[in-house]
Amino acid sequence: MLDKFAVARALRELGTFLELEGENPFKVRAYENGARAVEAVEDLAARVESGRLTEVPGIGEALAKKIAELHRTGTLALLDRLRAKHPPGILELLQVPDLGPRKIAALHAALGVGTVSELEAACRAGRVRGVKGFGAKTEERILDGLRRMRERATERRVLLADALAVGEGIVAHLRGEPAALDVAVAGSTRRGKETVADLDVVAASRDPGALSVRLVGHPLVARTLARGGTKTSVELASGLQVDLRVVPPEDFPTLLHHFTGSKAHHVKLRGLARERGFTLSEWGLHRLPAGVRDAGSEEIAPDPAAKVPIESEAALYSALGLPFIPPELREDTGELEAARAGTLPEDLVRLEDVRGLVHCHTNWSDGRASLEEMARAAEALGVEYLTVTDHSVTASYAGGLDVERLRRQWDEIARVQEKVNVRLLRGTESDILEDGALDFPDRVLEQLDVVVASVHSRMKMDEDAMTRRLVRCMSLPVFKIWGHALGRLLLDRPSFACRVEEVLDALAASRGAVEVNGDPRRLELEPRWLRAATSRGIGVVLSVDAHSVRDLGYLRNAVTVARRGWVRRRQVLNTLGAEEFRRAVRPVG
Incomplete structure (x- = not known):
């Protein structure tokens, strides 16, 4: 079976x-x-x-x-x-x-x-x-x-979504052990890295052996790699390695912080701790003896009597004179400097801030659910609006709609709207053609609420040609949202070549927005380019690129990517209500 x-x-x-x-x-x-x-x-x-x-x-x-x-x-x-x-x-x-x-x-x-x-x-x-x-x-x-x-x-890397699914399952399994006082996923998975090499899980318990037995008995475990003391390593049937570390509850916050990483963040934070008279490790924060803080890089064995009680990660940062730094930002990309200067963003976008689901496909093109099924699912999730953006005519391989079918879809949107409370916005995912044009006439696009413009073909153009293609598209009055911007498929296809800074300049000039695509295989724009975009005043749209009811949950992935790119709530267009969002992205000829 x-x-x-x-x-x-x-x-x-x-x-x-x-x-x-x-x-x-x-x-x-x-x-x-x-x-x-x-x-x-x-x-x-x-x-x-x-x-x-x-x-x-x-x-x-x-x-x-x-x-x-x-x-x-x-x-x-x-x-x-x-x-x-x-x-x-x-x-x-x-x-x-x-x-x-x-x-x-x-x-x-x-x-x-x-x-x-x-x-x-x-x-x-x-x-x-x-x-x-x-x-x-x-x-x-x-x-x-x-x-x-x-x-x-x-x-042997895996997608973030797959690592999260496995990690959350293992956490739930370990929490079934009475000796488990706290369990959490750590490592690059917790930081939201797009792909993951292995899975780190940390736990608080007075009986680490009991949790080790529980992990080894998980049905997905194929073999035990190492076992002893506070650490157990196993390999799952998929090949993914899982490392479990268990400490007493009083050490759990610093263990979680340490194994969340990143290494570069920790190196800099340990230096800051030393400046302030502490030594920091997975075993806790300890006060250094007087006069030791300037003793160079030599490691000092912590004195158990000098241990500072730490009840949470927030308390750890506070003890060092810093505000809490969210896991998604801990990559040594300026977060510690911003924290010290008081400029760390405190209003990073959250899942509960998002009011609309953008970039949704139905069985009119290559989606697997009907328009009504998608609408009812969105309504059940409690969002205010959903954009219907099926593929356009050029995407024949995906059942793309020509103008006649698009108009028939508008009729169905109107019929379904009478049955649901969630606002349905009519749109398209229009192909950016080789010359930078979109594949529907302006007179058609102007009748839509939302146009997501994406490259689906000719991705091997040279850097100059692709840059011209994108810049020209962004100069069109009907252009509004740049979809899955650089075309990558994680673990499969790299981003296409273009001069991203030049394209972002054109996007800013057009007053358009960039999509953060929540499809687990895409997760773009990557953080560095998101920061470059928002620094230019470019708006962000968190999208699901959903092809089924289940895919509406991809919003969580988009939020994670946005947070890694330091995106604030006010910079995300679909934190607006339906009518405000529509006014912000409606194509205008």
């Missing part, structure tokens, strides 16, 4: 094989949609046994039968046939950046390439450039993609 994640992997594998065989794109996408739907189901076994799978949005009769067969038997006849038909290494080739199913099929037919090693050998021998549709530049890009692929495999 397969669990829901194994079923989802099998569905994606099936969709990939069908794509390799040139199957209808809509059918291929149905398997990806089905995989995501299965991952979101809480009670897969119960739904399979009761025949209620088709109640899940995105799962029809045919797909439900395949899911049930996979869940019950662990296999699927169609998938077995496709596995036997294709070379064993063909799926790994799909992990190579910029190498899609059509190119793989062409290389397999022309050169017999069926594995990553065969592909690399063919590139290095210069044979790939001789295949129709390929060239020397393509060959170079493939080799670069293989290099990045190896780097990812070595680093």
Whole structure:
């Protein structure tokens, strides 16, 4: 019997094989949609046994039968046939950046390439450039993609959202142990880094052994790496390493602070502590003996009798004469200097500040839920408004809307609006074309409430061309929101090349806004560019880029990224009410 994640992997594998065989794109996408739907189901076994799978949005009769067969038997006849038909290494080739199913099929037919090693050998021998549709530049890009692929495999990083989900599950599991007095996720996960190498968990207890036993017994743990004293390290079935550290409750605040990091933040903070007559470590804050603070960099063993009681992280900073510094800011990017100068932002945006969900797709394009389902879900979350921004005509691969379908969608928005209290704003995610134009006429865009302008194609343009493309788009009167700004996909595709400072200058001149995209694979703009944007007076929109009801929860990710970029509540446009937000972003010809 397969669990829901194994079923989802099998569905994606099936969709990939069908794509390799040139199957209808809509059918291929149905398997990806089905995989995501299965991952979101809480009670897969119960739904399979009761025949209620088709109640899940995105799962029809045919797909439900395949899911049930996979869940019950662990296999699927169609998938077995496709596995036997294709070379064993063909799926790994799909992990190579910029190498899609059509190119793989062409290389397999022309050169017999069926594995990553065969592909690399063919590139290095210069044979790939001789295949129709390929060239020397393509060959170079493939080799670069293989290099990045190896780097990812070595680093074994995971997305922040995945680390958070695992971490919160482990914290809940450990809290089930009576000896656990407090448990929290620490490390780069707590700071909100976009990707995570391992997971740090800290706990307060008088019985560290009991928590160690509890962690080792977690169902996701594949093997124990180390165990003893106050530390336990395990490896999960996914390959992610989890390190648990346990201390007495009086040491928990400083332990949490220490293992939250970052290292650079701590180095500077320890220097400040020493200036003020203290030594700081994971074991607490201790007063230094008189005359020791200027004794250079030599480490001084703390005197237990000189320990300063610390009840919280806020109390730790206060003892050093500083305001509390949120975890998201602890990267040594000026936060300690700002704290000492009294200029640290105290009003960083919070989840509860956001009043509207922006950048939402429905099943009019590549979303998996109907417009009404998305509206009712937004209403249940308690937000005031939701923007309907399905893909535009150029995005045919995603079921993009032409003008006629867009107008029909407006009619449905009006019908659904009569059934819900949440305000529905009509919009589009319009493609930024190669020349910087948008792919709907101005006369159409001017009738919308929201236009998110995004690059979805020609991402390999050189820096000059891409910069011109973006700057021209931002000069358009109908331009308002720059969507998933630099086009990266974490652990997969780097940002495209452009002169970001120049683009931000153009964005500021246009009085447009930049999106902070909460999709776990995107999480952009990155903090340094967000700070550059807000320093220019550019407004920020926190978006979910949602393709399902479940994805509306991506707002949490967007808030985290914004906080890492020092974004304040007043700088976020969707902290405004519906009508104020609409006036701020409405395209004007």
